[in-house]
Amino acid sequence: xxxxxxxxxxxxxxxxxxxxxxxxxxxxxxxxxxxxxxxxxxxxxxxxxxxxxxxxxxxxxxxxxxxxxxxxxxxxxxxxxxxxxxxxxxxxxxxxxxxxxxxxxxxxxxxxxxxxxxxxxxxxxxxxxxxxxxxxxxxxxxxxxxxxxxxxxxxxxxxxxxxxxxxxxxxxxxxxxxxxxxxxxxxxxxxxxxxxxxxxxxxxxxxxxxxxxxxxxxxxxxxxxxxxxxxxxxxxxxxxxxxxxxxxxxxxxxxxxxxxxxxxxxxxxxxxxxxxxxxxxxxxxxxxxxxxxxxxxxxxxxxxxxxxxxxxxxxxxxxxx
Amino acid sequence: xxxxxxxxxxxxxxxxxxxxxxxxxxxxxxxxxxxxxxxxxxxxxxxxxxxxxxxxxxxxxxxxxxxxxxxxxxxxxxxxxxxxxxxxxxxxxxxxxxxxxxxxxxxxxxxxxxxxxxxxxxxxxxxxxxxxxxxxxxxxxxxxxxxxxxxxxxxxxxxxxxxxxxxxxxxxxxxxxxxxxxxxxxxxxxxxxxxxxxxxxxxxxxxxxxxxxxxxxxxxxxxxxxxxxxxxxxxxxxxxxxxxxxxxxxxxxxxxxxxxxxxxxxxxxx
Numbered sequence: 001x002x003x004x005x006x007x008x009x010x011x012x013x014x015x016x017x018x019x020x021x022x023x024x025x026x027x028x029x030x031x032x033x034x035x036x037x038x039x040x041x042x043x044x045x046x047x048x049x050x051x052x053x054x055x056x057x058x059x060x061x062x063x064x065x066x067x068x069x070x071x072x073x074x075x076x077x078x079x080x081x082x083x084x085x086x087x088x089x090x091x092x093x094x095x096x097x098x099x100x101x102x103x104x105x106x107x108x109x110x111x112x113x114x115x116x117x118x119x120x121x122x123x124x125x126x127x128x129x130x131x132x133x134x135x136x137x138x139x140x141x142x143x144x145x146x147x148x149x150x151x152x153x154x155x156x157x158x159x160x161x162x163x164x165x166x167x168x169x170x171x172x173x174x175x176x177x178x179x180x181x182x183x184x185x186x187x188x189x190x191x192x193x194x195x196x197x198x199x200x201x202x203x204x205x206x207x208x209x210x211x212x213x214x215x216x217x218x219x220x221x222x223x224x225x226x227x228x229x230x231x232x233x234x235x236x237x238x239x240x241x242x243x244x245x246x247x248x249x250x251x252x253x254x255x256x257x258x259x260x261x262x263x264x265x266x267x268x269x270x271x272x273x274x275x276x277x278x279x280x281x282x283x284x285x286x287x288x289x290x291x292x293x294x295x296x297x298x299x300x301x302x303x304x305x306x307x308x309x310x311x312x313x314x315x316x317x318x319x320x321x
Numbered sequence: 322x323x324x325x326x327x328x329x330x331x332x333x334x335x336x337x338x339x340x341x342x343x344x345x346x347x348x349x350x351x352x353x354x355x356x357x358x359x360x361x362x363x364x365x366x367x368x369x370x371x372x373x374x375x376x377x378x379x380x381x382x383x384x385x386x387x388x389x390x391x392x393x394x395x396x397x398x399x400x401x402x403x404x405x406x407x408x409x410x411x412x413x414x415x416x417x418x419x420x421x422x423x424x425x426x427x428x429x430x431x432x433x434x435x436x437x438x439x440x441x442x443x444x445x446x447x448x449x450x451x452x453x454x455x456x457x458x459x460x461x462x463x464x465x466x467x468x469x470x471x472x473x474x475x476x477x478x479x480x481x482x483x484x485x486x487x488x489x490x491x492x493x494x495x496x497x498x499x500x501x502x503x504x505x506x507x508x509x510x511x512x513x514x515x516x517x518x519x520x521x522x523x524x525x526x527x528x529x530x531x532x533x534x535x536x537x538x539x540x541x542x543x544x545x546x547x548x549x550x551x552x553x554x555x556x557x558x559x560x561x562x563x564x565x566x567x568x569x570x571x572x573x574x575x576x577x578x579x580x581x582x583x584x585x586x587x588x589x590x591x
Contacts, residue, residue, distance in 0.1 A: 023435045031447035139332060139584075146580040147573045148527050150534045154550055154569040158562045169558060257440020261531050265554065275443065276535060279450045291447060295438045 013306065017299050024295045025077070029070050032288040033062065043086065043282050060086065077292075083285035087278070092289045095274060100293060103259055103270035106171075109183060110190040110197070110255065118198045119244060122205025123237075129210060138206065141199030149192040149261045156191050171268035189266040193258045197251050204247040208240035215239070242313055249305030253298045327589040336581025343575050346393040354387035358544045367561055377563040379553060385563065388544035389571050395456065395545045396575070399538075400525035403460045407467035408518050414468060415475025416502040420483060429476070433469045441466055441528055446537060454537040463528055467521050474517045478510040512590045519583035523576055530572050546572045 033039065040056035041048070057063040061072070076083060082092040118141075125137040144152070161169040171189045173182050212218060213236055221231045260272035267273070271290055278286035346353060355375075362382030370377040376385035418426045436444065445462045452458045482488060483506075491501045532538030533547030541548060546568040553564035 019431075020434055020438055023431065024438055027435060027439075028447065031451060142584065143577045143580055146523050146527060146576045148531045148534070148547075148576065150531060150547070150550060150554075151569045151572045151576075154554060154557070154565050155573070157557055158566055158569075162557060162560065162562055253438065253440050257442040260440070260442050260446070261534065264535060275446065279446050280536065282450065287447075287450065291439065291443055294440065294443060298438050 013303060017303060021296060021299055025074055025292060026070070028288050028291050028295070029073060032284045032291075033069060033073075034066055039284060073288075077289075082289040085278075085283055085286045087281050087283040087286065092286050095286065096271070096289050096293060099269060099271040099274040099290070102268065103256075103263070103272065105182075106186055106189060106193075106259065106263070106268065106270055107255060109186045110193045113187075113190055114194040114197045114201065115248065117194070118201035119205045119241065121198070122202040122244075123209055123240075125202065125206045126209030126213060126240075134206075137202055141202045143199075144195045145197075145199030147195065149196060149258045150265050152195050153189075153192040153262060153265045156188060161188060169266075171263075171266035189262050189268060192262055192265075193255060196258060197248075197255065200251055201244060201247060205241065205244045208243045209236065212236045212240040238312075242309060245305055245308055245312075249301045252301040256294045256297060324589055328585055330585060330588070332581045333585025333589075336578045336585060339574050339578030340582055343393045343571075343578070344397060346390045347397040350391050350394055354384075354390050356384040356387045358383065358387040358391035359542060360384075367556070367564070370563055376567045377561075379549070379564050380556070385549075385567055388549060389546070389567050391544040392546045392549065392568065392571065393575075395539045395543050396526060396529055396533075396547075396572075399456050399460050400463075400522060400529045403463035403529070404467065404518060404522045404525045406460065406464035407471055407521065408514070410464065410468040411471025412475050412507070412514060414472035416479055416506065418472065419476035419479025420498065420502050420506070426476070429469060429472060433473055436466060436469055441524070442531055442535075445528065445532055446535070449532070449537045454532075454540060456539055459529060459532055459538050463525055467525070471514075471517055471521065474513055475510065478513045479506055482506045482509055516583070516587045516590060519579065519586055523579040523583055526572075526576050526579060530576075 038053065038057070039060060039062040040053045044053055044056060054063070062069065064072070073083065080093070082096060084090065085092050085095065088095070121137045121141065125134040128134050157169055160167045167188045168185050169188065171185050173185050217239075218231060218235055221235045222228075226234075256272070258272075259270055260276055262268070263270045263273035264276055271293065275287055275290040275294070278284075278290060360383065362378065364382065365374070365378050366380055366382040368374055368378045368382070374384050374386065376389060379385055379388070414429065418429045439447075444466055445459070448462045448465070449458055452462075479502075487505060488501060491505050496505070529538055530547040533545050534551045536551060539545040539548055541552070549568040550565045550572075553561070556564050
């Protein structure tokens with residue numbers, strides 16, 4: 001049953017997200033088109049002839065007033081037109097879509113490894129509170145969380161790729177390679193992201209478990225004679241893991257940033273390396289479209305997490321943000 | 322004294338020792354380096370670790386051991402500078418928005434939401450592409466992104482303090498808002514600010530290192546660790562692991578050290 005209150009909450013949420021996305025587009029536009037000052041000058045360099053600079057600015061449409069440029073850009077974006085790449089002289093959209101697809105695959109591999117691993121570790125830590133397992137998982141996880149992806153990536157390559165030779169170093173496979181082999185090449189690139197996310201998710205899963213284990217309903221379930229396993233699976237886990245979903249969604253932003261570094265390290269042509277390549281080559285339309293996609297992906301994941309929680313937890317349907 | 326005793330836990334002591342070690346390297350660098358970190362020696366390029374070069378040499382024969390020691394200085398200059406700058410601005414913003422409320426407060430919340438919707442690295446890239454990469458620009462960009470985040474913590478603490486009796490009491494004494502914010506409230510919210518600063522320092526090191534690796538941070542010929550990895554990681558396949566392995570270990574130890582210190586302070590203050 002969808003009540004008018006739920007509808008109201010959804011509408012409010014949608015409006016706020018649209019506002020955030022709008023502000024984001026202004027920030028991205030300001031960073032990409034206004035901060036460099038003269039776009040053609042920054043592409044052609046300080047020694048270029050003034051007439052050449054003016055001609056290029058005219059050709060790119062970057063000699064218009066800022067507000068007009070912004071409205072033009074957003075207007076085309078709303079129609080699904082992300083603009084023309086300066087570097088490739090062709091539409092940006094196909095590049096972005098192809099890169100998003102590859103990044104999504106890497107993000108999926110990361111999630112498939114990290115979610116069960118960290119939730120499992122959080123549960124183990126909570127059930128052994130204060131013992132060495134707990135300290136190892138909590139402190140170890142937290143320490144790994146702060147190590148930059150390229151640092152853990154290098155160490156993982158040295159150990160698993162060069163020394164033990166268990167995993168392929170390159171993320172790329174020859175065209176025509178089957179999916180299982182492609183996935184095998186993505187394990188090593190996914191691991192640095194796994195290490196970062198592990199600590200956060202395990203910590204929240206642990207906290208949720210601890211709270212649920214101490215709750216009255218757990219005591220009631222135990223006292224009425226249910227088996228321990230039944231108490232844990234039927235009563236504790238269901239309540240314990242709700243906050244974890246929010247945290248996983250919140251870490252999406254982090255994951256997307258991590259992709260820039262990991263994709264560069266492993267030379268994988270995803271959205272992160274696309275943004276970086278565009279940034280290095282001053283391909284502003286490509287960079288802006290890529291960054292906006294990353295922001296939109298984050299906002300979308302936050303909405304999805306809210307909806308998932310509403311589905312799993314009937315209590316939150318009445319409460320609106 | 323009580324705080325010091327509460328801090329004396331293995332995690333904090335280990336973290337503090339690691340950080341102290343790197344700070345000493347940063348300060349005393351030139352006295353500790355066996356060779357110049359910039360002197361190339363092409364006849365000895367890519368030499369594996371040996372008695373003459375403990376950590377081996379890089380592509381143009383520079384001594385990696387010396388470069389690791391010297392590499393503590395750039396990162397331990399840029400990251401703390403950015404954190405300090407952000408702390409000053411963030412504390413001022415947080416106090417003002419928390420105490421005054423109103424439209425300024427609403428604006429700050431919206432701003433934070435937009436900034437948090439983008440990964441830190443991406444925001445930094447966006448600005449650094451326009452301004453050009455340099456240590457100064459990296460410092461300013463990181464401070465810019467951290468300011469609203471610190472402001473949010475300070476704002477929350479300020480709102481809590483405003484409900485306590487001493488704030489209305491000061492208002493009744495006809496103290497000015499600046500006096501109330503900076504003389505009355507600020508000393509009481511120092512603990513959460515201290516925690517936020519140490520946590521932010523960890524993230525600042527993380528971000529500076531990552532930006533240097535991507536080519537938008539500290540620039541060559543600096544012996545910065547992230548930069549060292551960027552310059553040499555293509556050599557891994559050839560089996561020259563020492564050119565990047567030690568720099569990676571150094572970075573990892575520094576961030577873990579700072580994080581252990583932050584954890585220790587957080588636990589001690591709670």
